[in-house]
Amino acid sequence: MTGTPLRVGLVGYGLAGSVFHAPLIAATQGLTLDTVVTSNPERQAQARAEHPDVTVAASADELWARAGELDLIVVASPNRTHVPLATAALEAGLPVVVDKPVAGTAAEARALAELAEKRGLLLSVFQNRRWDNDFLTLRRLIADGELGEVYRFESRFERWRPQLKGGWRESGDPAEIGGLLYDLGSHVVDQALVLFGPVTSVYAEADVRREGARTDDDTFIALTHASGVRSHLYVSATTAQLGPRFRVLGSKAGYVKHGLDPQEAALRDGGRPGASGAEWGAEPEELWGRLGAGESPVTGGGSPVRTLPGDYPAYYAAVARALLSDGVNPVTALEAAAALDVLEAARRSAAEKVTVTL
Numbered sequence: 001m002t003g004t005p006l007r008v009g010l011v012g013y014g015l016a017g018s019v020f021h022a023p024l025i026a027a028t029q030g031l032t033l034d035t036v037v038t039s040n041p042e043r044q045a046q047a048r049a050e051h052p053d054v055t056v057a058a059s060a061d062e063l064w065a066r067a068g069e070l071d072l073i074v075v076a077s078p079n080r081t082h083v084p085l086a087t088a089a090l091e092a093g094l095p096v097v098v099d100k101p102v103a104g105t106a107a108e109a110r111a112l113a114e115l116a117e118k119r120g121l122l123l124s125v126f127q128n129r130r131w132d133n134d135f136l137t138l139r140r141l142i143a144d145g146e147l148g149e150v151y152r153f154e155s156r157f158e159r160w161r162p163q164l165k166g167g168w169r170e171s172g173d174p175a176e177i178g179g180l181l182y183d184l185g186s187h188v189v190d191q192a193l194v195l196f197g198p199v200t201s202v203y204a205e206a207d208v209r210r211e212g213a214r215t216d217d218d219t220f221i222a223l224t225h226a227s228g229v230r231s232h233l234y235v236s237a238t239t240a241q242l243g244p245r246f247r248v249l250g251s252k253a254g255y256v257k258h259g260l261d262p263q264e265a266a267l268r269d270g271g272r273p274g275a276s277g278a279e280w281g282a283e284p285e286e287l288w289g290r291l292g293a294g295e296s297p298v299t300g301g302g303s304p305v306r307t308l309p310g311d312y313p314a315y316y317a318a319v320a321r322a323l324l325s326d327g328v329n330p331v332t333a334l335e336a337a338a339a340l341d342v343l344e345a346a347r348r349s350a351a352e353k354v355t356v357t358l
Contacts, residue, residue: 006323007034009063009070009094011085012077013043016099019267020128020312021076022051027273027313030320034070037063060085067092072323075099076126079177083108086123090115095122095323100186102336104177106344109337116333122322124329125336126315129187130194132261133281133310134245134289140308141248141255142195146291148252153192153231155246157184157260158239164212172214179215181206181350182343184235189346190339192223192231198338199223203355204346209238221346246289256297257289261310273313281310 008025010017013036025033035055036047044056057063063070073089075082075098083103089096096116102125103109116123129135141147164170171178181204193199201224206216218238223231234243246257263281273280285304292302314330321327345356 003324005030005032006071006320007032007069008072008074009035009037010074010076011037011060011063011081012075012099013038013040013047014076014078017074017076018043018046018050019264021074021097021099021126022047023267023272024312024316025074026051028316028320030324031072031316035063035066060088063094064088064092067094070094072097072122072319074126079104079182080175083112086112087115090119090121090123093119093121095124097124097126097319098333099126100190100336101177101182101340101343102333103340104174104182106337106340109333109340113333113337122319122329123333124319124322125331125333127187127190127331127336128312128315129191129261130331131311131314132263133283133307134257134259134261135191136308136311137257137289137305138246138248138255139195141291141305146253147248147250147255150196150229150248150250152249153196153229153246154234154244154248155188155191155231156234156236156239156243157188157245158234158236158242160240160242161237162210164210170213170215170217179206179217179219180235180237181216181219181221181346185219185221185233185343185346186339188233188235189221189223189342190335192225192233193335193339193342196225196227196229196231198226199342199358200226201355201357202342202345202349204349206347206350216350219346219350221342223342253291253293253302255289255291255305256302257307259283259287263310263312267312279309280313283307 037057039058075085203222206219209218218236221233248255288304290297290302295301318330
């Protein structure tokens with residue numbers, strides 16, 4: 001990709017905007033971070049310090065007034081703002097990337113997809129954990145037939161955060177779309193759908209464990225896929241002993257992987273894709289997962305499997321190709337809507353203590 005880079009307006013400079021989107025946009029050939037929108041003075045100063053050439057705006061309305069000067073809008077603001085901001089961007093004639101969850105309901109996601117199609121504009125959802133190192137490795141193992149026919153997929157995104165951090169993510173107000181079901185749950189459900197396809201039934205348990213908490217912080221989701229695979233998904237902020245990130249069981253072998261992809265930690269610490277030093281997204285051999293049958297990986301069973309490097313930069317590279325040439329949208333709003341169907345069913349299942357058929 002050559003020529004003038006696409007000018008990107010980024011709405012929001014909290015965790016998502018400053019740690020994920022801004023660094024990845026800046027590292028992507030064909031894109032340039034033009035404007036950051038945040039009304040917070042400290043975050044405005046942070047954006048200027050981290051990206052000296054960026055324009056800082058206090059309101060997204062300033063982007064719509066300059067729509068002809070921009071080529072892509074990225075919505076990385078609180079969940080409740082995703083739909084109105086994405087709608088405004090599309091109506092201003094601008095392609096959009098929206099952080100997950102794209103909306104609070106599947107119906108809203110499909111309405112956004114319809115608007116984008118009507119306007120002939122890209123609408124993509126930032127599901128970065130499709131490019132986690134362990135997920136890329138698992139996809140390769142399945143594609144190569146190393147597991148045989150997969151029967152069961154266990155996925156855990158667990159943390160030990162016994163004290164509340166505060167903020168909208170822990171708010172009990174339904175309008176905020178907070179809680180782990182829609183936060184980390186968006187990731188684990190999306191990964192399950194990518195691996196094993198549509199879901200026919202959903203069972204969930206959602207609990208509020210921590211004192212003062214107002215929304216779910218310890219949630220389990222069981223999915224039955226049309227393919228016959230069963231997915232058991234755990235998201236929690238109250239896990240004193242962390243389980244394996246993945247345990248995948250098949251007719252031939254199983255794969256067990258502990259630990260989280262290193263890219264988020266690297267970005268938080270100021271690491272940047274393409275910088276000199278160690279390969280981006282790589283992890284040391286002692287963290288590799290193990291593949292085998294009949295023995296526990298804890299006692300040395302199975303063989304180590306080199307973890308493929310994680311590749312968050314691949315998402316924005318795909319977005320750039322989709323806008324500049326004939327590339328494919330890496331994550332469509334309709335795919336995100338399918339995940340929201342599952343999340344809505346999980347919320348209903350947990351509230352009514354029933355299994356929901358899709």
